[in-house]
Amino acid sequence: MKVAYLGPNGSFTHAVASKSFSRDELVPMANITEVIKVYEEGSVDYAIVPVENSIEGSVHETLDYLFHRSDITAVAEIIQPIKQQLLAADKNRPIEKILSHPQAIAQGKQYIKMHYPHATIETTASTAYAARYVAEHPEQALAAIAPLQAASTYHLEVVAKNIQEIDENYTRFWVLGKQAPELDLTKETAKMTLALTLPDNLPGALYKALSVFAWRSIDLTKIESRPLKTVLGEYFFIIDLLVSEEKLITYALEELKTVGITTKILGNYQVYHL
Template sequence: MSRIAYFGPAGTFTEQAARSLSTGQELVPMETIPAAMTAVRKGDAELACVPVENSVEGPVTATLDGLAEDSPLVAVAEALLPVHFTVLTRPEVRTVRTVASHPHALAQVRHWLERNLPEARVVVASSTAAAAVAVRDGEYDAAVTAPVAAQTYPLKVLAEGVADVPDARTRFLLLSPPCPPPEPTGADRTSIVASMANRTGALAELLNELALRGINLTRLDARPIKGNFGFYRFFLDFEGHIAEARVGDALAALRRRCEVRFLGSHPRADGVRATVSATATDSDFAAAAEWVRAVRSGERA
């Protein structure tokens, strides 16, 4: 049976994302994001599921660095999970005196805790799932966890849908070794990482190549390259699929300017369809190329 390596432990948001993206594969928790990627690179797993960005916390730098380094991996699918926490306790607990979770989770439920468990001491755990385990073992009274943890651990649900920012979301990628991308759907996302020396106007030039072809950017993260001072990596997500003319043309233009690694074209989890301007459709590109061919051969002018 094929396997999906995911950033564990079990009972976290990433497991929940991996479940939603699985088509029957075995789910294998890995201790770190790099370890999940390495499992795919070594062939120990077919796919890896890792978080890539959170609308409150920003980009997941371990994932970005891991995509830019070592052998290439491409995203073949994505999942978007609302960051709504579940608060779990043991059935016999009457008063919650301690509440545990991962610091990132605690940061996202601070106001809720102040309003609903003002007397509880807040303690830090290494993951939301570790907090649930500690509650099960009697170490603490309550845990702030991913909803999936309620199915994994024999605990009582004290509250569901807990979040200070109601629309906070985390996006997860399903990564594969390079392979033919999934078919275009009209609501696709393409991701690349472009590496270049820092000089005035360099990033403006890259973004112009996209804008000139009517391609809408959906995310941009700039990261300095470790140990290579003054060199930057730009992680760009934009609308469209590499099978489309405007995207292929833009990627070729970027490739002439700098080092580019393709990180995948796949359907968007939010289903938002790309708006293609009247000058940038596949038939616009085909007609223009045909005209250049005809002019070159002397048939037209």
């Protein structure tokens, strides 16, 4: 089987892909839109994309694409804890400059301040790019903040492990596909993600939509409004539900339809933990 993922080699998505589809052919793509497109065209069987990080929030490139332009749904979710490593070409050499994505730099700020107060900080477009740059310039006094996966991909040494400040940092990844894959990972709950478009202005309609779930005791684990990209102030809503009885949700969706609320299922999936 072929599985597309958000590359490059050494990215967090790469770590998820290689742990959950270890016997399959993995195809790195340059950005999220390309990952979804290559799946849409039928060139791969599954596609893995990030959907939410606990610190950065939702990955809108994923959610917006699935809402606006695609009938593809998530068939599995994989939760990965995010751990940042300080990597260098030679761990015994001094470090004068530290490179990484702004978010990873923010996560390692206290560690850097304590151990490398005089290092210059340079932001890069991704953690994997920072790791590759450090690997390509071994003669310079550089280090990168990046995932562990990047150490093996770019033959870097780990100077310090798990330097992130907040331990509760995880990313949700979605596996897009036609049917649920059998993954050899720890199983958690089953969930469903819906996009709701309300017929008119918010207060009444959103309240009604939530009441449809509330009185059936269907647990919401997330709600987020997203601009519809038509007029300023027009939103659609992304809602995550815990699926205990699927029949109850079917009834809820039917009731939403009768009151004029449009629903689109973005995902119906088993949640796994890495």
